[in-house]
Amino acid sequence: MTRKASPSSDKTRTDGDFVWTRKDLLGLDELSPQEIVHILDTAESFKEVSTRSIKKVPALRGKVVALLFFEDSTRTRMSFELAASRLSADTLLFSSKGSSVAKGETTLDTARNIEAMGVDIFVIRHSQSGAPHLLARQLTSSVVNAGDGQHEHPTQALLDIFTIRQRLGRLEGVKVAIVGDIAHSRVARSNILGLKKLGAEVVVVGPPTLVPSAITAMGCEISHSLDDVLGEVNVINMLRIQFERFSSSLFPSVREYHRLYGMNAERLARCRKDVLIMHPGPINRGMEITSEVADGPNSCILQQVTNGLAIRMAVLYLVSQATR
Amino acid sequence: MTRKASPSSDKTRTDGDFVWTRKDLLGLDELSPQEIVHILDTAESFKEVSTRSIKKVPALRGKVVALLFFEDSTRTRMSFELAASRLSADTLLFSSKGSSVAKGETTLDTARNIEAMGVDIFVIRHSQSGAPHLLARQLTSSVVNAGDGQHEHPTQALLDIFTIRQRLGRLEGVKVAIVGDIAHSRVARSNILGLKKLGAEVVVVGPPTLVPSAITAMGCEISHSLDDVLGEVNVINMLRIQFERFSSSLFPSVREYHRLYGMNAERLARCRKDVLIMHPGPINRGMEITSEVADGPNSCILQQVTNGLAIRMAVLYLVSQATR
Amino acid sequence: MTRKASPSSDKTRTDGDFVWTRKDLLGLDELSPQEIVHILDTAESFKEVSTRSIKKVPALRGKVVALLFFEDSTRTRMSFELAASRLSADTLLFSSKGSSVAKGETTLDTARNIEAMGVDIFVIRHSQSGAPHLLARQLTSSVVNAGDGQHEHPTQALLDIFTIRQRLGRLEGVKVAIVGDIAHSRVARSNILGLKKLGAEVVVVGPPTLVPSAITAMGCEISHSLDDVLGEVNVINMLRIQFERFSSSLFPSVREYHRLYGMNAERLARCRKDVLIMHPGPINRGMEITSEVADGPNSCILQQVTNGLAIRMAVLYLVSQATR
Numbered sequence: 001m002t003r004k005a006s007p008s009s010d011k012t013r014t015d016g017d018f019v020w021t022r023k024d025l026l027g028l029d030e031l032s033p034q035e036i037v038h039i040l041d042t043a044e045s046f047k048e049v050s051t052r053s054i055k056k057v058p059a060l061r062g063k064v065v066a067l068l069f070f071e072d073s074t075r076t077r078m079s080f081e082l083a084a085s086r087l088s089a090d091t092l093l094f095s096s097k098g099s100s101v102a103k104g105e106t107t108l109d110t111a112r113n114i115e116a117m118g119v120d121i122f123v124i125r126h127s128q129s130g131a132p133h134l135l136a137r138q139l140t141s142s143v144v145n146a147g148d149g150q151h152e153h154p155t156q157a158l159l160d161i162f163t164i165r166q167r168l169g170r171l172e173g174v175k176v177a178i179v180g181d182i183a184h185s186r187v188a189r190s191n192i193l194g195l196k197k198l199g200a201e202v203v204v205v206g207p208p209t210l211v212p213s214a215i216t217a218m219g220c221e222i223s224h225s226l227d228d229v230l231g232e233v234n235v236i237n238m239l240r241i242q243f244e245r246f247s248s249s250l251f252p253s254v255r256e257y258h259r260l261y262g263m264n265a266e267r268l269a270r271c272r273k274d275v276l277i278m279h280p281g282p283i284n285r286g287m288e289i290t291s292e293v294a295d296g297p298n299s300c301i302l303q304q305v306t307n308g309l310a311i312r313m314a315v316l317y318l319v320s321q322a323t324r
Numbered sequence: 325m326t327r328k329a330s331p332s333s334d335k336t337r338t339d340g341d342f343v344w345t346r347k348d349l350l351g352l353d354e355l356s357p358q359e360i361v362h363i364l365d366t367a368e369s370f371k372e373v374s375t376r377s378i379k380k381v382p383a384l385r386g387k388v389v390a391l392l393f394f395e396d397s398t399r400t401r402m403s404f405e406l407a408a409s410r411l412s413a414d415t416l417l418f419s420s421k422g423s424s425v426a427k428g429e430t431t432l433d434t435a436r437n438i439e440a441m442g443v444d445i446f447v448i449r450h451s452q453s454g455a456p457h458l459l460a461r462q463l464t465s466s467v468v469n470a471g472d473g474q475h476e477h478p479t480q481a482l483l484d485i486f487t488i489r490q491r492l493g494r495l496e497g498v499k500v501a502i503v504g505d506i507a508h509s510r511v512a513r514s515n516i517l518g519l520k521k522l523g524a525e526v527v528v529v530g531p532p533t534l535v536p537s538a539i540t541a542m543g544c545e546i547s548h549s550l551d552d553v554l555g556e557v558n559v560i561n562m563l564r565i566q567f568e569r570f571s572s573s574l575f576p577s578v579r580e581y582h583r584l585y586g587m588n589a590e591r592l593a594r595c596r597k598d599v600l601i602m603h604p605g606p607i608n609r610g611m612e613i614t615s616e617v618a619d620g621p622n623s624c625i626l627q628q629v630t631n632g633l634a635i636r637m638a639v640l641y642l643v644s645q646a647t648r
Numbered sequence: 649m650t651r652k653a654s655p656s657s658d659k660t661r662t663d664g665d666f667v668w669t670r671k672d673l674l675g676l677d678e679l680s681p682q683e684i685v686h687i688l689d690t691a692e693s694f695k696e697v698s699t700r701s702i703k704k705v706p707a708l709r710g711k712v713v714a715l716l717f718f719e720d721s722t723r724t725r726m727s728f729e730l731a732a733s734r735l736s737a738d739t740l741l742f743s744s745k746g747s748s749v750a751k752g753e754t755t756l757d758t759a760r761n762i763e764a765m766g767v768d769i770f771v772i773r774h775s776q777s778g779a780p781h782l783l784a785r786q787l788t789s790s791v792v793n794a795g796d797g798q799h800e801h802p803t804q805a806l807l808d809i810f811t812i813r814q815r816l817g818r819l820e821g822v823k824v825a826i827v828g829d830i831a832h833s834r835v836a837r838s839n840i841l842g843l844k845k846l847g848a849e850v851v852v853v854g855p856p857t858l859v860p861s862a863i864t865a866m867g868c869e870i871s872h873s874l875d876d877v878l879g880e881v882n883v884i885n886m887l888r889i890q891f892e893r894f895s896s897s898l899f900p901s902v903r904e905y906h907r908l909y910g911m912n913a914e915r916l917a918r919c920r921k922d923v924l925i926m927h928p929g930p931i932n933r934g935m936e937i938t939s940e941v942a943d944g945p946n947s948c949i950l951q952q953v954t955n956g957l958a959i960r961m962a963v964l965y966l967v968s969q970a971t972r
Contacts, residue, residue, distance in 0.1 A: 050442045052386070053386065054385055054387075055386045055387070055388065056385070056386040056414075061702055061704070062700070062702030062704040063702075063703070075437060078418065078438065082416060085414045086442075090730070090733045090734075092730060105929075105930035105932075106933065109933070112950060113723060113930070113950070116950040116951075116953035117726065117954065118734075118954070118957060281437060282433060282437070283429070284429075285430065285433075302436060302437070303440075305437050305441060306441065309441050309442060377710065379711070379766060380709070380710040380738075399761060402742065402762065402765065403765055405740060410738075410766075605753075605761060606753035606757060606761070608753075609754065609757075626761070627764075629761050629764035630764045630766070633765050633766060
């Protein structure tokens with residue numbers, strides 16, 4: 001792979017000599033700033049592949065990527081699946097429905113068995129925080145965390161950070177608001193970790209019941225008013241509302257939530273002109289975001305999806321190199 | 325691709341200069357006779373591929389075909405999946421169960437997101453009439469309708485028409501009976517549209533509650549007696565009984581239906597010797613058709629399935645050419 | 649394919665001139681000793697493929713392997729799927745959930761329809777004993793039995809026998825205990841058939857309610873005490889406990905079962921030093937086997953999984969050669 005010339009030369013770029021050594025990608029917590037940037041740079045090289053007429057490179061030909069989804073996920077699963085096949089890997093899908101999980105087998109035994117079939121990389125989503133880390137220690141294959149409990153969702157944060165760097169040309173000094181249910185969001189956690197490491201500032205925004213005060217230990221500010229931060233941020237990342245949580249007493253009513261934390265045209269008008277509106281999807285139109293904002297020029301929601309493929313190609317490629 | 329010599333030279337064949345320009349295949353309603361015939365001719369070229377020892381051509385290598393099934397379908401899904409992989413495309417399956425649909429995302433947002441991952445062709449089945457048309461207008465990728473509500477199922481009609489042309493050598497002047505629940509059948513609608521455009525005659529047969537009189541506006545005759553039309557038709561296409569509809573008052577009892585509209589050996593004896601018996605499958609043996617008819621020499625039910633693959637290869641190939 | 653030099657020259661090896669002629673693999677019942685050994689030898693050649701960096705051979709390129717699972721199975725399905733793609737075949741998955749089966753179609757019609765799409769090999773799991781045999785007679789495609797009712801599970805037995813030969817270097821005179829619910833186990837039946845044909849001795853062990861006395865007709869001994877046979881066997885194959893059967897009066901309590909028939913360190917100490925502990929998986933740790941035994945040096949549980957891939961590659965390859 002040839003590395004493209006970097007669009008800027010700030011410290012959020014690595015030089016060509018960096019060597020990736022991790023067999024797993026578990027979270028942004030353990031990555032150095034240089035490692036994160038190396039993933040972003042590698043993703044940039046892969047972005048070009050998806051614009052070709054024949055969208056395939058032979059990088060992982062004859063390798064097997066097993067997708068182990070102990071929790072449902074359509075779009076993350078599809079994104080990893082496409083990333084793997086764009087690298088010419090074979091994919092093997094395991095979802096916990098109708099599987100040996102129902103027969104009482106442990107997650108580790110399931111993974112060990114699948115590894116014994118000759119799998120090179122596991123992509124794992126699990127409802128228990130830390131499940132991918134446990135597996136990574138026990139398996140010689142690579143493990144990529146596709147979301148574990150309320151812990152981390154590293155590829156989502158990487159694609160968010162990639163998109164910010166792509167649109168704003170830098171990360172250093174960029175101010176990002178993350179809005180919503182911070183307490184239960186692995187997307188928020190991974191974003192905060194990665195953004196802080198690369199020199200960005202983060203303010204988390206939401207009702208007091210959904211923003212734990214301990215989160216300031218991660219180096220971010222807290223605000224309970226979206227209106228207060230609109231003018232001062234470069235990026236607003238709207239978390240998805242998990243409707244199933246509305247039944248709990250932690251959450252205001254849906255209408256109240258939208259009134260206080262929904263992104264709409266009126267609020268957008270009070271933002272910086274070049275503010276980026278992000279959302280991990282799937283969006284609830286008219287709820288955390290109105291259609292005119294979601295589909296407007298400040299939104300980069302679909303760009304995030306496109307970049308997600310490049311990030312996942314980069315991650316699969318890098319971890320496979322480390323285990324050679 | 326080399327075009328094989330046409331087995332006949334009637335007006336249901338196109339010459340080699342025809343250029344396909346549609347990025348989508350939504351229904352037979354909007355197709356010209358020449359376009360329909362061009363699909364049939366292209367399918368004829370692809371039929372040969374399936375007889376090779378290595379059943380693959382590189383036509384769509386590096387392309388991605390996403391199968392979006394918002395409604396269950398085993399055989400149509402498998403047929404499109406095989407057609408795509410026989411053209412060397414990668415496939416990506418999305419079924420609405422356990423997906424973001426449950427999370428409140430609109431069909432359009434789901435499709436836009438998947439398109440952003442770099443999908444070239446969408447094959448869509450949806451319970452709402454017109455859903456594929458809506459998506460086709462909004463997406464730059466190609467859209468192929470794999471059945472929408474009670475509206476159209478174009479590839480099923482194309483494979484039916486292909487099979488008739490193959491077996492009878494012509495379509496002009498052929499008389500086709502379509503038997504069953506005409507009112508709710510997208511297979512019937514697409515067949516009527518296509519057959520009429522290519523010069524065939526159609527008589528729809530069924531109980532008055534299931535055959536709307538307005539259907540004559542599509543240029544077909546109506547009969548409420550299968551026995552009355554047996555002797556005068558070249559083809560009898562038995563629609564599948566949807567048992568879930570029998571609970572409604574529109575439907576006679578199952579036994580009564582079979583007595584009046586079931587195809588059996590006794591009725592077959594009163595047909596033309598070379599009558600074709602068709603069925604879109606899956607068949608209910610002993611219900612709309614008896615085993616001796618379904619498995620007999622006049623039946624072309626399995627041939628329809630085989631031809632379906634060639635038709636779907638042709639459609640995927642043609643729409644992909646149009647968006648280049 | 650080059651045949652590797654055999655590690656031993658006993659009668660459980662075939663010479664290079666053997667020609668496989670069966671289009672189907674339905675069970676070990678109908679196979680000759682020479683045929684079984686030929687599968688094992690072919691699997692040995694394929695084992696090497698899985699150790700390569702690019703784990704693929706073009707043997708079945710352009711062929712289609714349809715996996716028809718009328719009964720749930722994660723690991724057998726994944727093993728066949730990987731085996732097929734390692735041979736470069738395309739795979740097509742059909743599971744009976746949400747399929748035409750629900751629409752009343754017969755198994756034979758389902759298979760015939762899928763065959764009409766151009767499928768070369770069917771891999772079938774079915775809850776009815778004999779279903780694959782019925783299909784094999786009606787289809788021109790190859791049929792591989794992936795487990796039918798309480799009848800046979802030939803590839804599981806072949807991988808078990810392959811693993812014994814690999815670890816002990818021979819099969820002739822080897823004594824194998826099969827422990828558990830013999831009465832309902834297709835794994836037990838296929839193992840007994842295969843082992844006896846290759847000159848091994850078999851003792852089946854379990855409570856009288858789960859070990860039919862008629863099983864001696866297959867040439868094996870019966871014991872109701874695991875402790876009695878520990879010292880005299882070379883291999884102990886622990887069948888999986890089907891918890892769903894515990895509700896029946898045939899079964900002792902779970903605790904009682906473990907006390908009498910569970911494999912643990914104390915029992916292992918009374919076995920031959922080189923005894924092999926096998927289990928078809930998924931295992932219930934602490935139930936039919938304790939963790940220290942399952943993960944210890946005598947266990948070959950994960951090796952069985954790895955060998956399963958080679959066996960399934962061999963079987964798919966051989967049946968595809970027979971239909972050329």
